[in-house]
Amino acid sequence: FLKEGRTRPYTVIVEGNIGSGKTTFLNYFNRNKDVCVLAEPVEMWRDCDGYNLLGAMYEDPKRWSFTFQSYVQLTMLQQHTKETDLPIKLMERSIYSARYCFVEQLKRDKVLSGPSESVINAWFNWVTSNKNLDVDLVVYLRTTPEVVYERMMKRNRAEEKSVPLEYLKSLHKIHEDWLYYKTLHHCPAPVIILNANLDRSNIANEYEKCESHIFNKEVVTARA
Ligand SMILES: Cc1cc2cn([C@H]3C[C@H](O)[C@@H](CO)O3)c(=O)nc2[nH]1
Numbered sequence: 001f002l003k004e005g006r007t008r009p010y011t012v013i014v015e016g017n018i019g020s021g022k023t024t025f026l027n028y029f030n031r032n033k034d035v036c037v038l039a040e041p042v043e044m045w046r047d048c049d050g051y052n053l054l055g056a057m058y059e060d061p062k063r064w065s066f067t068f069q070s071y072v073q074l075t076m077l078q079q080h081t082k083e084t085d086l087p088i089k090l091m092e093r094s095i096y097s098a099r100y101c102f103v104e105q106l107k108r109d110k111v112l113s114g115p116s117e118s119v120i121n122a123w124f125n126w127v128t129s130n131k132n133l134d135v136d137l138v139v140y141l142r143t144t145p146e147v148v149y150e151r152m153m154k155r156n157r158a159e160e161k162s163v164p165l166e167y168l169k170s171l172h173k174i175h176e177d178w179l180y181y182k183t184l185h186h187c188p189a190p191v192i193i194l195n196a197n198l199d200r201s202n203i204a205n206e207y208e209k210c211e212s213h214i215f216n217k218e219v220v221t222a223r224a
Contacts, residue, residue, distance in 0.1 A: 009089040011091065012088065015141070017172050018152050019149070032088075042054065094135065095133060099185075109170075135189045140179040142179075143197050145169040146165070180193065192213055
């Protein structure tokens with residue numbers, strides 16, 4: 001159960017480009033009974049009352065990215081505020097990367113209009129100042145665009161089939177500015193940077209690097 005005095009679980013957000021290995025990272029920690037793992041609700045984005053908002057956004061970003069990013073922001077808010085008795089919550093991405101990475105990207109691509117961006121911003125500012133969406137740690141799965149592009153193509157997700165390398169390069173730069181150089185937007189918590197270019201077979205010791213941070217003693221109640 002939650003350590004006495006803690007009103008919320010120790011919250012970790014896993015950030016990184018498309019194909020940076022976030023699901024693999026979450027699965028590694030999924031086996032731990034102290035961790036509430038919340039994967040990105042992609043299936044909700046693919047089926048919102050029967051509408052595939054993810055597909056729509058990639059097919060016609062000018063028409064659908066506001067709709068899509070509004071729904072992403074709602075689903076992320078639901079994840080941030082989801083109750084758990086477990087001492088640790090591990091989230092795939094966050095309301096922060098929604099606003100600071102993906103909405104930023106759409107703005108730079110001039111795909112999101114000024115009014116659309118302002119409305120998303122107004123929601124973001126309101127929810128982040130009226131709800132406790134604090135996080136305790138960011139795990140940044142740092143990659144190179146070429147590596148994640150190859151993985152994305154191999155994974156072969158239908159909606160991503162025409163995502164160009166350029167898009168991943170631009171998203172990469174935004175992640176670097178946000179989490180590595182820290183020159184873009186507010187960083188919501190201390191950042192652990194992992195070399196996520198490593199492939200599955202030898203990335204385990206990268207994960208071990210952050211185990212001690214995540215499972216530090218004052219967070220997880222002493223085992224009975
Ligand atoms: C928070 C957040 C996640 C997220 C994912 N995506 C896209 C990138 C991938 O193609 C897919 C699954 O991460 O959704 C997006 O466009 N905007 C997002 N915002």
